Amino acid sequence: MDKKKAVKLATASAVAASAFVAANPHASQAATDVATVVSQAKAQMKQAYYTYSHTVTETGQFPDINDVYAAYNKAKQAYANAVAVVNKAGGAKKDAYLADLQATYETYVFKANPKSGEARVATYIDAYNYATKLDAMRQELKAAVDAKDLKKAEELYHKISYELKTRTVILDRVYGQTTRELLRSTFKADAQALRDSLIYDITVAMKAREAQDAVKAGNLDKAKAALDQVNQYVSKVTDAFKAELQKAAQDANAAYEAALTPKVESVSAINLKQVKITFNKDVDVTTAETVGNYTFPSASGLTVTSAKANGKEVILTLTNSAAQQQTADLTIENVKTVNGELIGKTTKSVKFLDVTAPTVASVEAIGPKTLKVKFSEILSTVPTFTLDDGTIAIVNVAFTPGSDEAVLTLGTQPASGTHKLKVKDGADYAGFKVEEVVKEFTFAADATAPTVTVKSASPKKIVLEFNEDVTNVMDANVEFYHTYKGVAAYKATKTLNGRELTLDFANPLPEGPFKLFLSYVDEKGAQIADLWGNKVPAQTITGNVTVDTVAPTVTKVEAVSNTQIKVTFSEEVTGGDVLGNYTLKDAAGNTVNLTSVSTTDNKTFTITTPTLNGGSYTLTIKNVKDKSINENKLADYTTTVSVKDVVPPTVSDLDSNAQGIQAQLLSTKKVKIVFSEVMDKASIENKLNYLFGGAALDSKVTVTAVDGNKAVILDFTDATQNPAGATIQVLRVLDAAGNPIAAASTDVQVPSTVSAPLFDKAEATGKNTIKLYFKEIITGAQADDFEVSVDGGSTWAQAGGLSNEVVDGKSVITLTTTNNIPTSVANVKVRTAASNVDAKNSFGVAVNLGTSGVSVADKYAPEMTVAVAKDLDGDNFVDTFEVTFSENLYVPSVNDSDFSIEGYTVKSVSVNGNVVTITVQEKTTNDLAATPKVALVGPVEDAARNVKASQDGITATAADAATVATAKANLNLTVTNPTGATSTITLPSTQDGATVTWAITSGGGTISNGTYTTPARTSSAQTVVLTATITKGASTATQTFTVTVGDNTDANSDGVFDNATTVVKN
Incomplete structure (x- = not known):
């Protein structure tokens, strides 16, 4: 039996035994000894490990994960059962068995926080599950790429990046190098490769967004850093997202450039005769090529x-x-960007140094017998040329000193192929000669027609550029038109400079896309062509006109002295030199009358003012436009101007009717002295700064600053001195800025009797409202304390109501009047009642405005009262609205944008006194009966500079009705031969654009052919009523005239009757 087969058999036996133990733990304990149980459990735990490791080693494939889970669970159960058996059996080997089981379990199956080589099955299961999750992410990312879903791809890119950076260590914990490598190569490597392939795409996407966000936040340095990476990597992105990312890069760069403050980046000398200027934005060709904008x-x-x-x-x-x-030093100014932004005036130092000899850059055949030689820089003298060792004659050399090219005319046309041109001598402006060279070039016939492109376009100028030298451009047969081909009003005037053709137009192009027509008067006449004879066909050239739509702004306002304020705009403007376009108000809201305004460059303006005391002023600027064809208007601008206080303070005179500078006697022992401005507290409270009758103040006199340090109260209560009727000398006390009173000593007269409360001013703020401003707190005021006159003091009426409020420690009493106040506030006065005045100050002294009263200032804003539609050109279409205000207006305050008329577009406005004439765009249908509402939507001011911010619409009188009303007002009759036996009256049939018809509605006489003839005289006078009916459109009105026919008395019997016939308009 071979070794491999023996291993398999042993493994199978162990598995079977283990399965038995797992199913019958107590039977197992009874049937076999503890050692067998332990051995079988250990075999099952190892088998769980072999389930994945042997499969990977022998097949190079992953086992079914379900098989691994099954073996893993069996191993866990076997371990648990074996531990139970050992614990029950006990004995001397119990601890050894348990330790052996635990060691095997932790090595092969599971262990919390395992070390290398431990918990092999659990670690593998974790790693495999993680790897399949990672692969699912990879597949999802690939799907996003295939779908060209950049947003989804970026999201998954970051998820996978996080996994690869922080989580793939799970794969490295798997026991067994073969298994680890298979997990890495199968899952991690593919995910890593896909992720890495998108690194440039995601970087560009992120950095383009970062740049846009930085631009919005105003952090241009951060935007630039992000864009550097965008521009570095955008060429390396994948095809899947190339178009989208190129667009994102383009937009981000455009946003950055738009946010940049345009400036000169660098200036350097190219040679001794040329200078290169580099800006940070594309420049407008017209202003950039204006020679006067560059000066040394x-x-x-x-x-x-x-x-x-x-x-x-x-x-x-x-x-x-x-x-x-x-x-x-080179000064650069008045150059604009392509978007119309003015680049700030810049002066940079230029150092001229040329130590390089010029060279031949290229030789090109531009015609059958014409060569163009280009040099590396401009030359002062022309070189000599020899073609093919002189076998082909050069009959002419066209060269202009200061040019970087020469055009050679040949005696014969060279053969196609390679030729040699020898170039020697000639020099640049540093005196360096052209390096002698034999330049090879290829001569070949050109059969391609020249092309033309738009170099720049503005409303009145288009610059075209040809790709090669051309002829016949200036021929009268060649014409260019914009917008409408063949329309003389849109024909261009041509100027050719080399390959550059400038077209100027009397009538501007519209903003946006344009069409430019190249046409030939005679198709058989001269046409634009290169020197080979290739013609440029008649064609339509397209481009885009960018009109300056950027309104000017105020970039700086500063008080350069207490009599001059300097205002700087972002570009050259019109209206900046109009004094009426500036309004300056002090901290109290009072308008300062300006003296003059001047400028030297139409960008910075100096406003001359009266001497201004130190403090904060408000400057408002309006009606200013830039100099572009669009005349972009400055938004109404208001800012605060701080003026340094260099004006000496003075002691205020509290009673202009009494001789000398008057103080206020608050009571028999208290005197108030008021200054012209806020003073230094320590200075005005210093008793040494006051003399009483030429001597020092009594030591018991106290001096206390009041009214925000604008006044002091000298209290003589505990002193022997009596201030009533005395003279107090005020020495050189200091204001808050440290300026002393100019005079060494100022005499201040103290009234002999207690003074009335200090009154400041009276202002009308509405039709029935007057505000009374006091310089101290007034209490107890009643409406019957005050009387108001609207006719200059002829008649007086008691105030109808009253309110009292304290503002900045002083009383402001608001009166409600019973008579209406005109908006001009002419002849309006206010006084106190003759007796029983309850309004008193804190010392119990009653308010006294005198029997003749005080004049009321105009703080009452103007109002629209009447609007009338008119057809001034008589074409039956409304073209004008006349709006009458309640008083004369301050002309510079009125703008076309201040008015809105229902259904009409406002074109312009003009002002004459209290009448605003609004010109509107005519409609295409008869609108003479229209009665639209005219609303005030922007601020206008009256002559006193009171602002009416807005007013709801008032209904305009229809044009027809207005015509009828005008005709009725102007219609008059005259009697011819009033002392004759009969008289006549010519009856007009029209008046001011209206039709007039006549009838005799009472009495005798006749009407014939527009003439009324009276009846014959009788012994008594006769009365006749003539009625005129005045009509325009649907509007009509009547006007009657009474004719009195004289009697027949003729005392002299001369045929001239004594009593004339008369006519009166009723």
Whole structure:
């Protein structure tokens, strides 16, 4: 019997015995001794191990996992039964048997936290189950790849990556190298390979997202780092996700570029006559090729003669070459990106150094008898040329100093094949000669027509580029049109520079995709062709026009002094030099009257103001547009401007009617002195800063800062001095910024009697609302304490209501008036009642606004009162709405975007006093009867700069109705021959666009052919009523006129009657 067969037989016997023990533990114990039971259990445990290990070793295949589970469970049962037998039998070998069973069990079957080589079956089962789970993930990932589901693929990629990194150690714990290797090669290797094949795909996907997120968060450094990886790996992605990932990379790069602040990346000299500028964004060809946007200091002797843009690069060519090792500053300004962003003014140092000799870059046959030779740089002098050792004559060399190419005209056409051109001499602008060379090139006839592409496109200019030299471009037979072929208004003006053709248009192209038509007036006439005669066919060229749609922004506002504020915009603008487009208000909301505004570059504007005290001001800017064809408008902008306080404080005069600077006598022993601004507390509370009658204050006088350090109260209660009627000298006290009062001493007069509470101002804020501002707290106020006049003081009416609130430690009393206040607030006054005034300050002194009262300031915003539709051009379509406001408006505050009209598009607005004329887009159907609502949707201001933020729509009078109303108002009659026997009156048939018909509704006379003839005079006067019916569309109105026919009295018998016939409009 061979060894293998013996092993199998022994194994089978052990299995049978073990099965018996497992089924009949007590019978087994009775039938056999303990040693046999232990031996059989150990054999079963080993057999569980052999179930997987022998199969793998002998077949190279995995056993059925169900067989392994079955053997595993039998082994566990055999172990449990054997332990039970040993424990029951006891004896001297009990512990040894148990230890032997446990050791075998832990080696082959199971052990918690096993070491290498232990728990072999349990470890294998865990590893196999894990491996099949990993393989299921692999198959799922492969399915996602096949389905081109990048999102799912990325999710599974990360799951498998996690498994491979942290979990595949499970496979390494399996006992038996052959089994371990089979698990690895069958499951792990395939998963690893699939995962690794997608590493570039997932990296690009993740980093593209990371870049987008970083751009949104404003972290451009992080975005750039992510994009570096995207751009490095995107070319290596799999075909499955190539299109999607290329798009993601493109979008991420575009988002990053859009977020970049455009700038000059680098400037360097190519040679002594050319400079290369690199920007961080693609530049607009028009502004980038404007020579005036590049300047060197005049002392350098360098000027720019041409500029050529390509993407992010611009090559400048100088008029004169620089000196070797010359350094000069180059200033770059007014260059825009392709999206219309202005690149900030930049100055960079350029060092010119050229130590390299020029070389021949290429030789190309561009026609049957024409060669083009390209050099590595521009040359100052042309080389000499010899073709095929002089066997083919060169009859002309076309070369322009400063060019990097020469065009050779040959005497005869060379044969097809290889030829040799010898080039020598010639030099660059550093004086280095062209390296002598014999350049081989292939001469072959060209049968391919030139192609043309769009280099750049803007609303009024398209730049085309041919792929080779062409002729006949400027011939009159060659025409270009945009949008509509053959329409003269869209025909281009041509300018050719080398291979570049610039087309200029008087009428701009629309934004977005465009069509450009290349056409020939005569198909048999001259056509664009290369030098071989290959013609460019008539065709439609497409492209895209990008219009600057980016509105300008305010990039900086700073107070450069207390009389100047500098405003910087993101680009050149219009309207920045209009003073009315700026509103400056102090901290109290009062408008500061600006003096002037100036600029030197249409980008930075300096506003000159009156002397501003230190503190915070609010600047509002509106009605500013950029200089693009789109005229993008700045969104109304408001910011806070901090002005340094350099203005000396003063003592405020509290009674302008009394001579000198007046203090307030609060009581017989208390005096209040008020300053023009917030003061230094320690300074104004220092008694040494005050003199009483030229001497120091009594030591018992106390000085206390009040009103937020804008005033002090001097309390003489415990002093012998009596302040009433006295003079107090205020010395050079300091304001909060440390500025002292300019005068060495300021005399302040104390009233001889207790002062009325300090009143600040009165403001009308609505049709029936007046606010009274006091400089201290007022209590006890009643409505009958105050009277209001709306006619300049001629008549007065008691206030209808009152409320009192404390704002910043001071009272603001709001009166409700019984008479309506005009929005102009003209002739409005308020006064206190003649007696029994309950409104008093904390010292019990009643408010007193005088018998003639105080004027009320205008804080009442304007309102729309009437809107009228009009057809000014008489074509039966509404083209204008006239909106009347309650008062005159501040013209710069009114914009076309401030109004919304139901069913109409607002085109423009104009202002004249209190009337806003709104021009609208005409409709295509008669709308003269329309009565749309006109709403105020943006802020407008009155002449006092009070803001009306919005107003609900008011119904417009229809155009027809408005015409009728105008006609009725303007319709008048005149009597002809009023003292004759009979008189006539011409009756108009039309008036202001309306039709007028006439009738005699009372009295005599006749109407014929538009003329009314009176009846014959009689001994008494006669009364006639003429009625006009005025009609426009469906609108109609009537107007009557009374004609009084004079009697027949003729005292002189001269035929001129004494009493004239008259007509009166009723």
